[in-house]
Amino acid sequence: MSAARRPILPVILALGLAVALAFLVSDYRLFQLTMVLAYAIAILGLDMLIGYTGQISLGHGAFYAVGAYTAAILMANFDVPYWATLPIAALICAGFGFAFGFPALRLGGLYLALATFALAIAVPQLLKYKAFEAWTGGVQGIVISKPDPPFGLKLSQDQWLYLFTLMVTVVLFLLARNLLRGRIGLAMRAVRDHALAAEAMGVDIALLKTRTFALSAMYTGIAGALGAIAVQFVAPDSFSVLVSITLFVGLVVGGITSLAGAVFGAIFIVFLPNIAENISKAAPGAIYGVILIAFLYLLPMGFAGLRRRVARPGATAQPPAQALTPSPGTPSPGKSAAEIRIKSG
């Protein structure tokens, strides 16, 4: 399968660079890169829902928060080791996503966007709720300790956490790649492109959407747990509605239906605010906005779109408004799984 072989070399090079960075840059930069990886996983989760299945969520910050709190509560109150919190956070968020997705996904398009947005607004307040305060720490949040490297490895805590997060990221990206290239990925795109046709071909739309929502919430929840371990602190103020918007921005800037795009998007949302602030302290938000608009104008399909354009000069000029429709070169639902090539890294 030549389609599968093509992207392997750049991926290996990128991975080699990512590992090498652990020994080349400062602990502070590694902390930032750890956050990039966590956000990349969250954006990938969001991409499954928005990019592949065409369901808009503006509330994934809620799942990010649930994942983060799961990790923090387990580590602080139950002495669970950090690595063991990830599968638990994954399970809880998947369950939460399934329970929320089941009714919410009956809503289509913009209405689903609003319902998820409501979730994002509700979560910080729920985190302050008195009944949960014994666990959540109320407004004060929870302080957790940074994990030490295992097996007496001569690494700093930041180096270890970065490498650990990198491992998790690679595994999750591989799983996502296989899933999205396979039968289920095909069904997702079929639902996005033409729900009626998909149904006619035997796809159980409601079930598929709900499962995708759960999976998407699971990825974002794992990202939240990794982010919490890196930051060593969770509080309701960490998970304002802006987290959801930021993830959405990362997705669009990175480019939808692209694994590499998720990483680019994450780099963008971690580093752009700092650049904006360096330009102007008086109005960092305005600078952020200007840069964002400039990006959307110059790269209408995100970073991933730029790559696609460079790779295939013919396939350009897709306005962002059509971003949710199939991109050029994306196979139609009729093609067999063997022919599918996702424009990933």
Next chain:
Amino acid sequence: MMRYPVFTAAVTAAVMALGLAAGEARAGDMPGVTATEIKIGGTMPYSGPASAYGADGRAELAYFKMINDQGGINGRKVTLMSVDDGYSPPKTVEQTRMLVEQEGVAFMFNGLGTPTQTSVQKYLNMKKVPQLFVASGADKWGDYKHFPWTIGYQPSYRVEAQIYAKYVLKTKPDAKVAIIYQNDDFGKDYLNGVKDIFGDKYAKMVTKDISYEVTDPTTDQQVVTLQASGADTLMIFATPKFAAQIVRKVYDINWHPTEFLTNVSISVGAVLKPAGVEKAVGIITGGYLMDSTDPAWADNQGMKDWLAFMDKYMPGADKTDGNYTYGYAVAMTLAHVLKECGNDLSRENIMKQATNIHALEIPVLIPGITVNTSPTNFHPLRQLQLARWNGKTWERFGDIIEGNGS
């Protein structure tokens, strides 16, 4: 002299990079300090939900610009790197680490916000980087036993409540007190303050204490319950929206207790106008900063200097915004600490000087209120003067009252 700190900083950085030790700053190390400059850091919400407080950081930057124009402190320029954290704890962690590890600042100064500063308190204490004069009213910043590198600044919520309780004991020892507080750390700090002063008498004097949740749509029921307890004094420890509701409801049910209101909620625009300015007449609060709109300070030299500073270094800024006064006051306090450090700007000595301030007068504090710290008192400001709402302005009255120590 020049090479030594650079070399040790490099060694320390290398050691930290290897993760062998988290911030082992030995005596004699002076990170962030050269012969001509001291570099310090701070995080502020220049963007995001609390961006109104960004005025505090801008006033500090302007103050140190003035200091540097005048030749700096002990011959060194003060470079304050004040960065935006958007009031988001993960961003505070990132920015604080950037300042400490990349920029190598000597210490962190006046970082703003309770959750934001909590997120870096453990990190800074482990690294033994001073977290000076935290801009938050929480009482926790005075916990010198657990966090010897962290010190607060303004009178804490707890100290404020102590002062109201002291005033009640003095003026009306047989008062029947009702308390309404927000059910979180903010509200509980106040409740603890009242308990500190009433002690054994709490059960007898307080006819009812009742809480509300920030998620409650209204607090009417609580107010009615408090009135039914037969109290003649009401303490309102509520954030602005709820404070407005409570003040209004108390008036509407024709209850006329002596009311005390937390100074978090004394804004005319956000609380008194929505409640009805006439319904709030007689309410008592406490303050420590001069208010530029108070005609009593028109001829005060400290206020004149502040106004001149504002005109020269912050032209166009809103002089009625108390955040500028606050930023000026806390920057001036830091300037005192740095002056006292002399040539020893090690982190240990900076912390030592910050915790040995005696009756320091800051010209924009209400006269009589001074800054005091000691190795067992990490609450620099512990005094307030009470003020009463007369329907138009807050009118100061009575002596300066001091809360309990740390």
